[in-house]
Amino acid sequence: PRIVTLPGDGIGPEVTAAAVQVLREVAPDVTIEEHLIGGAAIEETGEPFPTATREAVRGADAVLLGTVGGPQDSPWNRLPRPQRPESGLLALRRAMGCYANLRPVRVLPGLEHLSPLKPELARGVDILIVRELLGGLYFDGDRRLDGDSAHNTMRYTRAEVERVARVAFWAAGQRRGRVTSVDKANVLEVSELWRSAVQDVHGRKYRDLTLNHEYVDSVAMLLVSNPGRYDVVLTENLFGDILSDLAAVIPGSLGLMPSASLGDGAGLFEPIHGSAPDIAGQGVANPAAAILSAAMLLRHGLNRPAAANHVEGAVARALRAGPTADLGGRASTGAFTDAVLDNVQ
Amino acid sequence: PRIVTLPGDGIGPEVTAAAVQVLREVAPDVTIEEHLIGGAAIEETGEPFPTATREAVRGADAVLLGTVGGPQDSPWNRLPRPQRPESGLLALRRAMGCYANLRPVRVLPGLEHLSPLKPELARGVDILIVRELLGGLYFDGDRRLDGDSAHNTMRYTRAEVERVARVAFWAAGQRRGRVTSVDKANVLEVSELWRSAVQDVHGRKYRDLTLNHEYVDSVAMLLVSNPGRYDVVLTENLFGDILSDLAAVIPGSLGLMPSASLGDGAGLFEPIHGSAPDIAGQGVANPAAAILSAAMLLRHGLNRPAAANHVEGAVARALRAGPTADLGGRASTGAFTDAVLDNVQ
Ligand SMILES: CC(C)[C@H](C(=O)O)[C@@H](O)C(=O)O
Ligand SMILES: CC(C)[C@H](C(=O)O)[C@@H](O)C(=O)O
Numbered sequence: 048p049r050i051v052t053l054p055g056d057g058i059g060p061e062v063t064a065a066a067v068q069v070l071r072e073v074a075p076d077v078t079i080e081e082h083l084i085g086g087a088a089i090e091e092t093g094e095p096f097p098t099a100t101r102e103a104v105r106g107a108d109a110v111l112l113g114t115v116g117g118p119q120d121s122p123w124n125r126l127p128r129p130q131r132p133e134s135g136l137l138a139l140r141r142a143m144g145c146y147a148n149l150r151p152v153r154v155l156p157g158l159e160h161l162s163p164l165k166p167e168l169a170r171g172v173d174i175l176i177v178r179e180l181l182g183g184l185y186f187d188g189d190r191r192l193d194g195d196s197a198h199n200t201m202r203y204t205r206a207e208v209e210r211v212a213r214v215a216f217w218a219a220g221q222r223r224g225r226v227t228s229v230d231k232a233n234v235l236e237v238s239e240l241w242r243s244a245v246q247d248v249h250g251r252k253y254r255d256l257t258l259n260h261e262y263v264d265s266v267a268m269l270l271v272s273n274p275g276r277y278d279v280v281l282t283e284n285l286f287g288d289i290l291s292d293l294a295a296v297i298p299g300s301l302g303l304m305p306s307a308s309l310g311d312g313a314g315l316f317e318p319i320h321g322s323a324p325d326i327a328g329q330g331v332a333n334p335a336a337a338i339l340s341a342a343m344l345l346r347h348g349l350n351r352p353a354a355a356n357h358v359e360g361a362v363a364r365a366l367r368a369g370p371t372a373d374l375g376g377r378a379s380t381g382a383f384t385d386a387v388l389d390n391v392q
Numbered sequence: 393p394r395i396v397t398l399p400g401d402g403i404g405p406e407v408t409a410a411a412v413q414v415l416r417e418v419a420p421d422v423t424i425e426e427h428l429i430g431g432a433a434i435e436e437t438g439e440p441f442p443t444a445t446r447e448a449v450r451g452a453d454a455v456l457l458g459t460v461g462g463p464q465d466s467p468w469n470r471l472p473r474p475q476r477p478e479s480g481l482l483a484l485r486r487a488m489g490c491y492a493n494l495r496p497v498r499v500l501p502g503l504e505h506l507s508p509l510k511p512e513l514a515r516g517v518d519i520l521i522v523r524e525l526l527g528g529l530y531f532d533g534d535r536r537l538d539g540d541s542a543h544n545t546m547r548y549t550r551a552e553v554e555r556v557a558r559v560a561f562w563a564a565g566q567r568r569g570r571v572t573s574v575d576k577a578n579v580l581e582v583s584e585l586w587r588s589a590v591q592d593v594h595g596r597k598y599r600d601l602t603l604n605h606e607y608v609d610s611v612a613m614l615l616v617s618n619p620g621r622y623d624v625v626l627t628e629n630l631f632g633d634i635l636s637d638l639a640a641v642i643p644g645s646l647g648l649m650p651s652a653s654l655g656d657g658a659g660l661f662e663p664i665h666g667s668a669p670d671i672a673g674q675g676v677a678n679p680a681a682a683i684l685s686a687a688m689l690l691r692h693g694l695n696r697p698a699a700a701n702h703v704e705g706a707v708a709r710a711l712r713a714g715p716t717a718d719l720g721g722r723a724s725t726g727a728f729t730d731a732v733l734d735n736v737q
Binding site: 116119124128131133137163164165168184185187189190191192194195196197198199200201202203204205206231233234235236237239240241260263264265267268270271272285286288289290291292293295296297301321 | 461464469473476478482508509510513529530532534535536537539540541542543544545546547548549550551576578579580581582584585586605608609610612613616617630631633634635636637638640641642646666
C-alpha cells in the first residue's frame with residue numbers, strides 16, 4: 048500500500064514523523080511518500096494545495112496529515128482567502144471527497160484524572176462524533192464580504208445528509224447502537240431538512256438502532272454535564288467543528304484526539320489539534336493524536352484492525368507510563384514516541 | 393414603573409411567579425401586568441406573539457419572560473414555523489429591538505462543588521457572554537426548505553456588529569477590562585467582517601481595554617479546560633447560543649443562569665434554561681435563574697443596582713442553605729423562593 052504524508056505547519060512535522068516511525072514498525076510493507084500542504088506549501092510553491100500534492104493523494108491508499116496554519120499574526124493570514132493555509136486543508140478534504148469525519152473521544156481507564164471534568168463524569172466516556180465535512184457554511188459558493196456587510200450560506204441537500212447519516216448508523220451498529228443527531232430545527236430550515244433526512248435513513252435501514260434528535264445548544268451543555276449519555280453524535284460541519292473540539296477536551300488534551308475522514312475513495316487521517324506554533328520545533332508536542340490517527344489509518348484505510356488495536360494499546364500504556372507536557376507530564380515528543388515503539392514491538 | 397411578565401410554557405409560569413414575588417418585595421412600587429407568549433399564547437389566541445402582547449411590551453419599562461416551547465413531540469412543533477412557540481420568542485426579541493444579550497456565568501464562592509468541572513477549574517469563574525441577538529442565521533430572510541435541499545444565510549452588517557461590540561466594551565470597562573471576540577474567520581467571510589468591525593470599535597474608543605480574537609472551536613474547548621481565562625466573551629447569535637449554554641453548565645445548573653437583552657428601548661429579562669416540560673407543574677423547578685433575571689431587570693431595566701445586589705445576595709445565601717433538585721438538593725420551588733424572600737427582608 049501507498050501512503051502519502053502531509054506534515055504541514057507548526058508541530059505537524061514533528062508529530063507526523065512520530066506517527067511515521069510507528070507505522071513503519073507495525074506495517075513495514077507500506078511505502079510512504081511525503082508532500083506539501085498549508086503554509087509549508089505556500090512557502091515552497093505559492094499555493095496551499097499544490098498540484099503535485101493533489102496528484103499524489105489521488106493515487107494513494109490513505110493520507111496521513113499533520114496540521115495546517117500559522118500563528119494569528121502570520122503573513123499567510125493576510126493572503127486572499129483561497130491562498131491561505133486553511134484553504135489548502137479544505138481543498139484537500141474536498142479533492143479526496145471525504146464527507147464523513149470520525150472523531151472518537153474516549154477516556155482511557157486509569158486516565159480519568161487528566162480530564163477537566165470530575166472523574167465520576169469522565170469515567171467511561173466513549174463517544175464517536177461523526178461530522179459532515181464537505182457541506183454547510185464551509186464550502187458554499189454563496190459567500191460575500193464587502194466593507195459594510197457579509198454573508199455565508201449554510202446549505203445542505205438531502206443526499207449530502209443521507210450519506211453521512213449512513214456512516215453514523217454503520218458506526219453505531221458496531222458500538223452501542225445509539226445515534227444522537229444534532230440540529231437547530233427550532234430555528235433553521237436547513238436543520239429541518241437535516242432532521243428529516245436522518246429520520247428517513249433510520250426508518251429505511253436502521254430501525255434496530257436508537258435515534259434521537261437534540262438541539263445543538265443542548266448537546267454543548269450535556270457533553271459537559273453528562274457526557275456518558277452519548278454514543279454516536281451526528282452533526283453538520285460547523286456544529287461538528289465546535290462540538291468535536293469541545294468533546295475533545297474531556298479526555299484531558301486535544302493532543303490525544305485523532306480523526307478519520309472517509310468518503311468514497313481513500314481516507315484522510317489527521318490529529319484534531321491545531322498547529323500550535325507557540326511550541327513548534329521544541330520537541331515537546333504530544334504525538335499521541337498523530338499516532339492514534341495512524342492507528343485509524345490502519346483500521347479504516349488499510350483494513351488492518353489488529354495492527355490498529357496494537358498501536359492503540361501501546362499509546363495507552365505509554366500514556367500511563369509518562370505523558371507529555373500538555374497532560375502535565377514531562378515526556379518529550381521523542382521519549383513518548385520511543386515508549387510507544389517499545390510497546391508495539 | 394410598569395413591568396410586563398410573559399410566563400410562557402413549561403416551568404415558565406412557576407419560576408416567573410417566584411420572581412414576581414421577589415420583585416414585589418424589593419420594588420413594591422412597580423406595577424406588573426401579565427401577558428401571553430409562546431405555546432400558551434397559541435392555545436388562547438392561535439398566535440405565539442399576539443397583538444395584545446406586542447402592544448403591552450411596547451409601553452413597558454421592562455419585560456420579564458419565563459420560558460417558551462413544548463416537548464419535542466408537541467403538536468405546536470408541527471405548525472408552520474412562524475406559528476411555533478419559538479417564533480413568538482424571536483418575534484418578541486425583534487419587536488423590542490434587543491440586540492445585545494448579556495449572559496453572566498459566575499461560580500459563587502462555596503458553590504464550586506456544584507460544577508461538573510474540577511473545583512480548581514471552576515473556582516472564581518466570572519464570565520459575561522455578550523451574544524448578538526437579532527442577526528445572523530436567526531432572522532435572515534434568505535431561508536428556504538424544499539424536499540431536497542435547504543439553506544439559511546448567516547449575514548451581518550458592520551453597523552449590527554458595531555452596536556453589540558460597544559455593549560461588550562462598555563461591560564468590560566466595568567469588569568476586568570478584557571474582551572474576547574469569537575469568530576470563525578479562518579473559514580467565514582462574515583467572520584472577517586465581524587472581526588474587522590470589532591477591531592474598529594476597539595480602536596476608536598476602547599484602546600485602554602484588551603481585545604483578542606479567538607476561533608469558536610477553540611473557545612468551546614477553552615471554556616471547559618480553562619474558563620478562568622475569560623472575562624467578556626463577544627459573539628454572534630448562533631455561536632452565542634451554543635457557547636452560552638455550554639458556559640452555563642460551569643456553575644452547576646442551567647437553573648442558575650439569568651440573562652438580560654438590551655437594545656435602544658426597554659430590556660427583556662429571561663432565564664436561559666428551557667421550558668423543561670418533563671418537570672413542569674411539579675413545583676420542583678429551580679426559580680433561581682428567573683429570580684436572578686429579575687435582579688438584572690432591577691439593575692439594567694430600572695437602574696436600581698442596590699436592589700439588584702440585594703436580590704443576588706439573597707439567592708446566593710438561599711443556595712448555600714439548600715438548593716433545588718437540579719443541584720442535587722431537595723428544596724421545592726416554593727421553599728427555595730421562601731428562603732430568598734427571607735433573605736431579602
Ligand atoms: C483549520 C480549520 C479550517 C478546521 C475546520 O474548521 O474544519 C479545523 O478547525 C478542524 O476542525 O479540522
Ligand atoms: C428557544 C431558542 C429559539 C432560543 C435561541 O436559540 O435563541 C434559546 O435556545 C435561547 O438561547 O434563548
